Amino acid sequence: MNLDDPRAQRSRARLRTTILELAAVKDPAAITMSEVAKRAGVNRATVYQHFPDVNALLTDAMEEAMTHVARAAALCPLDARRDDAPQPLNALFRHIADSATLYRRMLGTQGCALFAARMRERLTAELAASFREGRRPAGFNDVRAEVHAAYLAGALMGVIATWVTDESPAPAEETALAFWRLFRH
Known part of the structure; x- marks a missing residue:
């Protein structure tokens, strides 16, 4: 074909x-x-x-969403204040909120394992590339960039999955700020 x-x-x-x-x-x-x-x-x-x-069809169909999530995460400015989530992170959580039902189905306990794995891989790759370009937080030079990126990707995936499956989720901006504070800690 x-x-x-x-x-x-x-x-x-x-x-x-x-x-x-x-x-x-x-x-x-x-x-x-x-x-x-x-x-x-x-x-x-x-x-x-x-x-x-x-699963392969669904993962392929979600490719654009995965790209959006990964790029937004990689674009967060490192110099943003701890109490002011960066605009790309706010936009990311608003995007997820707008498609919460789909993300809930994809990342919830009965979700698509292939999608979650590919999204984590995409996030890790985007973050690692960003780190190699000099956009890495200070103080982590003793950890390989790929390991650092995988750690952050896993954390972000965990926050997103927990947030979209919460019965009464916090607003997008509040969740973005909570993640940013944890990230900046």
Whole structure:
């Protein structure tokens, strides 16, 4: 299959849209490839040509969200005051709040393990790259940049997962500030 073919691109886009629509209203573990195919208006073989399973399709569809989260985390200015969360971090938590149902389904206890792993990997890679470019907090030169990045990525993923699964979550800005204070500590 040629992924540059416009027909393949349209099919993949339709499948991504469909899986996100389904995941917003239904537990991803309960979604079948047949259901995706039917709702997307393609045959099941077409779905399998592009994706081996629902988790791979869902993770691919969430790629833009993962990129958004990773870039926002890497863009936080290191000189922001402890009591003033940086704008990229506030924007990140507002983005997650706007799609809370989807993130809850993806990161909750019944969520998609592949998505969580890929998001953590993406966060780690973005943060490590940022650290190598000189955007690393002072005082951590005795720790490898990749280990430091993995630590922060895990912490951010934990805060996001806890926040979106909370029955009465704090406002986005309050959660961003709490994370920033922990990060700056």
